[in-house]
Amino acid sequence: MNLENLIKENVVKAISELYEGTVAESAVQVQKTRKEFEGDVTVVVFPFLRTSRKSPEMTGEDLGKYLVERVDVVSDFNVVKGFLNLVINEAHWIGVLNDANANPEYGYTKVTEESPLAMIEYSSPNTNKPLHLGHIRNNLLGFSISEILKANGYKVVKTNIVNDRGIHICKSMVAWQKWGEGATPESTGKKGDHLVGDFYVKFDKEYKKEIAELMEQGMSKEEAEAEAPSIKDAREMLRKWEAKDPEVYELWRNMNQWVYDGFDVTYKKMGVDFDKIYYESDTYLVGKDEVMKGLDQGLFVKHEDGSVWADLESEGLDQKILLRSDGTSVYMTQDIGTAKLRFNDYSIDKMVYVVGNEQNYHFQVLSILLDKLGFKWGKDLYHFSYGMVELPQGKMKSREGTVVDADDLMQEMIDVARTTSQELGKLEGYTEEQAEATFEKIALGALKYFILKVDPRKNMLFNPEESIDFNGNTGPFIQYTYARIQSVLRKAKDAGIEVPEAAPVVTPSAKEIELLKNISRFPVAIADAGKDYSPAIIANYCYELVKEFNQFYHGHAMLKEENEEVRAFRLVLANCVGKVVENGMKLLGILVPERM
């Protein structure tokens, strides 16, 4: 049993024995003792005064005496105002260390056959342009939350719904046909997603020009926007696509394939992956069917013009369109179709959608609709809603060219990592491949940590200069601590000093106990992160742990410690911190280097 529950349980017992009263275990507050007081954990006694009918001080004294007497691990106590500070004995902390070391998956909950299945949808790109910084936040959050749910004992299926059809891709196709001159990724040496993105931009430029010309000829803005030749071509292209025109279909297949090949490179660099990919071109018709079925069941209504609507006014929402008057599907229809396919493919207990907060309303509606249509997870689907990424100069706008491209950003960070690392000259003896792999770990560690350490719900500011900083509360600082530990362990091995499986019982210093307390909090951090869907909790935990370790490192010799037991204890401790850091960072999708 963990310490907190043990104490809670005994406080409840104490109150019933001392005062013949009852309090719920949940009413017992156990927290870390603040630095300025003596003790390890603190019980707040205020909630018990009504039962004890004594002053806070006396109640604290009563409980303290009881706990010291009855609970092995409690060795001493003191009472300050209404706070009962308990001193926990060394054996307990060393026990924490040995438990953590004995279990290679310390802090993780095992996944079994009976574990619930969570499906996480993330990434979900359009296929008309390359990934940018906004997608990076999405992908990192999606991947990390998948790892965190796994660590909390879920079977996890990572999924991606690729937005591969629609007017947006037709725009790129039209532009390619008109101005592409047969360009391919091979002929231009350009990454496929960037090539297709260039044509999307080209389309927009020409379209704008046409609008301006038409307006000069006296058209209104709305008219010009509808009548410009380019947009008409794109619409025509979409019609042909829906009619499965062979030529259009082949072009569509080709251009999408270029994009997928490009995305694969980006995903790989980013270190994210998927177990199952769905394509909108496969799901939109399924969605239509579901809506028609719902219509038959009387869940939806058909208007005179033929459009189909869901009336959600009884839920406090509006009317929502599900099929246009021409029978084509909208965004919501596709999401219903995708849900249907997933429902058939997996036995889903928890569905998580990692999608930006601009779609909060969409998911509120989707949840209700899926529930009406009989998906058991519809009602409590989780929209993992995250905030936007802003730049120091404001929002990113693709049309104004202020987007930060994902590939460029990662490459830039790798370049900076290389330069910094070479200046510090710590990778001597590494082959070029080993060194490059390390630069990449550091660069991506910096980027991922920078993004994941902030609360996902909040909009975040991405300052390129700060993100590339490797000092302070950063990914590389945490990686550095890991590398430091590995360096010591390597040297121990070289010197023939053994790191034992179990730590000998020594009297730890205050700083060592602080470290052990931090180690004991790892399982709690994982549980909290799972409950709140928050990689930030893991990031902050890792930071606190390594900060504590670095303080320990400066004040405590390991290899040079003469007392063999103390030396062994410290090596076990360092080894354990390294392991926890590695496993913690893994939950963020961040790799740790052996040297840096």
Place this chain on the structure above:
RNA sequence: GGUCCUGUAGCUCAGCUGGAUAGAGCAACAGCCUUCUAAGCUGUGGGUCCCAGGUUCGAGUCCUGGCAGGAUCACCA
């Protein structure tokens, strides 16, 4: 206008279901490498926790009302 989210140091962010004197990093300044990796450590300065009420032993945290910023309310996705 309706709904939802956010507001903490100059800047970027923590602060667990309400608990003791609100914490980090960056930036500034001052120290620490002949000693296990200085991408580190130590110290100094820096706050009306947006404002006003309320709930109670106790509020950055909960409630109400403001203020400011953002999102959304399409036969766009």
